Amino acid sequence: MPAPTLPAPSAAPPAHRRTVRLTVVLLFAAWLVDYADRLVINLVLPSIGVEFDLDRTQQGFVVSAFFLAYALCQIPGGMLADRFGGRRVTLWALLAWSVFTALTGFAWSFAVLLALRFAFGVAEGVFPPAAMKVLVERTRPEERMGANGTVMSSNAIAAVITPLAVAPLVAVFGWRSAFWSTAALGLLALVAVRRWLPAPLPRGTDGPAPGDDGAPSGDDGAPSGDDGAPSGDDGAPSGDDGVPVAREAAAASPPLREVLRKGVLWRFSLMMFGYNTIIWGLNTWVPSYLSEEHGVSLTAAGALVAVPALGAATATVLGGRLSDRLGGHHRKVIAPGMGVSAAALLLMANTPSLTGFVVFGTLAVFAASLAYMPIFAVPMSGLAPEYVGVGGAVIIVGGQVAGIVAPPVMGALADAFSFQVAFGFLVLGAVIAAVMACLTPQDATAFRAVADRAPRSPSPAKESA
DSSP states (O other), X not given: OXXXXXXXXXXXXXXXXXXXXXXXXXXXXXXXXXXXXXXXXXXXXXXXXXXXXXXXXXXXXXXXXXXXHHHHTHHHHHHHHHHHOHHHHHHHHHHHHHHHHHHHTTOOSHHHHHHXXXXXXXXXXXXXHHHHHHHHTTSOHHHHHHHHHHHHHHHHHHHHHHHHHHHHHHHHHOHHHHHHXXXXXXXXXXXXXXXXXXXXXXXXXXXXXXXTTOOOBOTTSOBOOTTSOOOOTTSXXXXXXXXXXXXXXXXXXXXXXXXXXXXXXXXXXXXXXXXXXXXXXXXXXXXXXXXXXXXXXXXXXXXXXXXXXXXXXXXXXXXXXXXXXXXXXXXXXXXXXXXXXXXXXXXXXHOOOHHHHHHHHHHHHHHHHTTHHHHHHHXXXXXXXXXXXXXXXXXHHHHHHHHHHHHHHHHHHHHHTOHHHHHHTTHHHHHHHHHHHHSSOSSHHHHHHHHTOOOOOOOHHHHHO
């Protein structure tokens, strides 16, 4: 698999290009491990079900426990990133989720497994808004979606690599070894981000980050503290841009209620819900379906699952490029993409052939994955910088709610009816995403006009009453 690349504008100075490329590579690596850690549970779910005597609905709850915590921590994670800086929160997240991933390998009961998956979700839940803030602070607006598309393609690439690597490992050493191995990768990512992540670009400019070599520096150009974030003159901790976070939060961060009242953000969140219903529904149950319905071994299932994941990686990058080229206008990508995905899902659910299942499943995932970056394009271009952490978290929450709902619902449908009915349920996700794509602002200007619209004030008559 080639290393992630990002075309930079020719006018950008070398230090700026270095900052963008290094940021993309490091975030790509962190997200790769993040997503691999999440995927491991899907591959070992049949083994866990046998060891702990779990039915499909209970297995679905094992997956949902993670997403419940993950969703609950998105907005707090955005607040932490805005308060303490994206880099610092990213490092906290990497350390914590690696610890809980390793502990999952020691689970001895269903209850302990649920508790550990919930704790793992808390640790990973603060990462996405922090990573988004790290990227926004180190890229120009015109290159941001392309950069983010490259970073987020790591999810689909992890979906290719993880089954190919984990399935043989589990076959030889058992399911617990998969969690210990991915925990070690998380610690390696932690060291790399802590050591090499460059400083943010100066605010209000397109120039390079402080320091000609792109290394983090204090206000006077001196090296930063141990955590790479310079301290303020008053000794208070500071954010990634060197502004003391206590004063920065008071001066720049909007009240949480103000962000959450932007109803347009919740429409984009619903769009993410539809997209992730498809992705996490398939990620959770395809390995079990291949094993139970077609007698495919875990190693062979890992190879088959990697095929649609490769298509998703390609589509994620392509979706980011289309977003940049269209300047938003996500409806032009998402509505037709979800239409194709819905048709392919119906064909996949009803084909008796293993080859047909893989072919139609790959088409469904490719078409749906075109939507991922366009969902973020308009909000991330239209939001003011102080809204990015929490605003991005609001959108991501919708996807994680899908992760809470889809696995147990599909497990219950598979127990009560069949896997065909369970996979047919995913069409609902495509419909929701397509409808929301048509009901949201199509460019940054329109988004700002809707987001900044003042809420209606109560009438004088009501006030006097």
